Amino acid sequence: MSKLRNAVIYIISFLLMFALLSMQVSFFLKTRMLNGSFYKKVLGKSDYYSLIEKEIDFGFKNLSMVTSIPQEVFSESVSKEAVKALSYKNIDSAEGYMKYKGEYSESKIDTNKLYNNLEKYVQDNKLNGELKSQLTAVAKDAGKIIESHAALFSINSVAKYSQFQSFRRVLFLAYKNQLLTVMVTAILILFLVLINWQSLRKVLLWVGSSLIASSLMTIIPCILAIYFKIAYKYAIDIPSLKIALRAITLGYINYFLSTGVLFFLVGIMCMVIYSFVDKRERTKAYVMRRKARKSFN
Amino acid sequence: MGRKLISKGKSRKKSGMGILFGIPLLLFISGIALISIGSYNYLKSAFYISRLFIQDDINDNGKLKTVSSNIDSKKIVFPGFGDKFGDVTIKSVDLNVPVYHGDREEELLKGAGHYNGSRFPGEGSNVVLAGHRNSVFGRLKDVAKGDTVIFNTTYGEYIYKISEIKIVKGNDTSILQPLDTEKLTMYTCYPFDYVGNAPNRYVVICDLVQGTPLKELMKKGSGQ
Numbered sequence: 001m002s003k004l005r006n007a008v009i010y011i012i013s014f015l016l017m018f019a020l021l022s023m024q025v026s027f028f029l030k031t032r033m034l035n036g037s038f039y040k041k042v043l044g045k046s047d048y049y050s051l052i053e054k055e056i057d058f059g060f061k062n063l064s065m066v067t068s069i070p071q072e073v074f075s076e077s078v079s080k081e082a083v084k085a086l087s088y089k090n091i092d093s094a095e096g097y098m099k100y101k102g103e104y105s106e107s108k109i110d111t112n113k114l115y116n117n118l119e120k121y122v123q124d125n126k127l128n129g130e131l132k133s134q135l136t137a138v139a140k141d142a143g144k145i146i147e148s149h150a151a152l153f154s155i156n157s158v159a160k161y162s163q164f165q166s167f168r169r170v171l172f173l174a175y176k177n178q179l180l181t182v183m184v185t186a187i188l189i190l191f192l193v194l195i196n197w198q199s200l201r202k203v204l205l206w207v208g209s210s211l212i213a214s215s216l217m218t219i220i221p222c223i224l225a226i227y228f229k230i231a232y233k234y235a236i237d238i239p240s241l242k243i244a245l246r247a248i249t250l251g252y253i254n255y256f257l258s259t260g261v262l263f264f265l266v267g268i269m270c271m272v273i274y275s276f277v278d279k280r281e282r283t284k285a286y287v288m289r290r291k292a293r294k295s296f297n
Numbered sequence: 298m299g300r301k302l303i304s305k306g307k308s309r310k311k312s313g314m315g316i317l318f319g320i321p322l323l324l325f326i327s328g329i330a331l332i333s334i335g336s337y338n339y340l341k342s343a344f345y346i347s348r349l350f351i352q353d354d355i356n357d358n359g360k361l362k363t364v365s366s367n368i369d370s371k372k373i374v375f376p377g378f379g380d381k382f383g384d385v386t387i388k389s390v391d392l393n394v395p396v397y398h399g400d401r402e403e404e405l406l407k408g409a410g411h412y413n414g415s416r417f418p419g420e421g422s423n424v425v426l427a428g429h430r431n432s433v434f435g436r437l438k439d440v441a442k443g444d445t446v447i448f449n450t451t452y453g454e455y456i457y458k459i460s461e462i463k464i465v466k467g468n469d470t471s472i473l474q475p476l477d478t479e480k481l482t483m484y485t486c487y488p489f490d491y492v493g494n495a496p497n498r499y500v501v502i503c504d505l506v507q508g509t510p511l512k513e514l515m516k517k518g519s520g521q
Contacts, residue, residue, distance in 0.1 A: 010324075017324050062402040065429040068492045131493040138493060205320065213324035233351045237379070271317050 059145035208270030455508030
């Protein structure tokens with residue numbers, strides 16, 4: 001009977017470990033992966049926007065070479081703020097899409113100012129009619145340079161794949177069911193309390209064990225990722241994208257490492273308390289037994 | 298009796314520690330085992346896919362490391378994508394431009410870009426170079442048939458003679474096609490003084506006059 005009881009307790013602790021892990025993942029989705037503010041914050045702290053600016057300038061320099069139109073005509077038409085706002089719009093759009101709040105659409109830059117500047121350049125330099133007919137196309141090309149750099153997530157290129165849609169569905173389910181993971185965790189702990197009703201300190205032992213085991217499941221991969229410098233090894237030669245991915249990966253690792261350490265410390269605390277209480281209870285029982293023996297003698 | 302009690306106390310302490318460390322460890326190991334068994338195929342695929350994006354043979358600039366070999370006790374470097382690997386000189390028009398492997402914006406802003414889908418000098422096929430008309434290839438408009446073009450690469454010098462100059466449509470890809478004999482094709486946008494997206498391409502085609510075929514260089518390199 002006792003063995004069966006222990007087996008049941010072990011299974012509940014095992015489930016509790018997964019429930020705690022799910023809870024970490026679910027909160028990770030809410031506060032990190034599916035949270036636009038997280039991306040805006042980490043990208044803002046990194047060199048992402050200054051690199052985007054350089055890359056756009058570079059694109060304009062190339063367009064200037066191709067079209068023989070001075071680079072300033074393009075670069076003076078777009079402000080840093082407009083690029084940042086476009087990038088924010090894209091992040092919000094991607095967030096909404098992943099959360100099934102709407103369809104994803106890559107935001108477009110307003111090319112009116114570009115067009116007007118180009119038109120002014122044509123008028124000032126009294127250029128031929130052929131360039132005039134190309135103004136819309138050139139303004140569109142310049143707009144595309146900005147748009148391609150301001151879109152961190154290219155959802156449109158992966159949305160058509162069923163694997164991505166499955167991934168999206170799973171993420172959304174995990175994101176949506178945070179409360180469920182908390183409730184399941186609470187119910188499992190309640191089961192442990194009920195089973196160990198006569199010796200409640202053991203609940204601390206099992207809950208602590210589950211906390212430590214679930215924390216190891218996130219701490220170990222994080223330590224490996226840090227050790228192997230995964231965030232620094234992306235084989236991408238677009239500097240802004242590389243920096244963005246590095247900042248995002250480090251943000252993810254940071255989350256799992258901190259929640260893992262928190263769970264680990266709480267688990268250790270449970271174990272220490274259990275150890276003290278158990279020792280005290282045993283000493284108490286021993287003293288009682290000795291007293292009883294003495295009085296019997 | 299005393300010793301028995303001490304050893305009993307020690308073993309109880311040991312089993313207590315065993316429980317404290319053993320249960321979390323056992324839970325962790327069984328959890329990892331379950332995850333591994335349940336998602337082995339997914340993990341395997343994820344690992345191989347991740348190898349596409351996370352590479353160890355990447356240098357600090359995010360580029361693949363270049364391959365080098367020793368030929369005639371001289372270190373010869375074959376270029377990686379985006380690397381400079383030579384210079385093109387046409388003395389008759391005072392043109393001297395660096396050549397980079399690849400013809401993306403990055404390479405074209407620095408010099409002439411070697412089209413990745415074409416061959417390297419010495420490979421016996423079409424070597425295609427692109428450049429901007431208002432920077433590196435601006436002087437192409439002054440070249441004439443019979444002019445000498447010297448392509449000095451990191452692995453040897455190749456001398457060509459201009460055999461044909463033509464103007465093609467911007468979307469004409471025939472100039473990029475592989476050939477049975479070695480030719481150097483240099484092209485830029487045309488008209489040279491056009492403002493806007495130029496509709497045509499100015500193409501200069503050259504025949505190989507002198508240069509060691511790459512096959513021979515490779516043989517020397519491998520000591521055959």
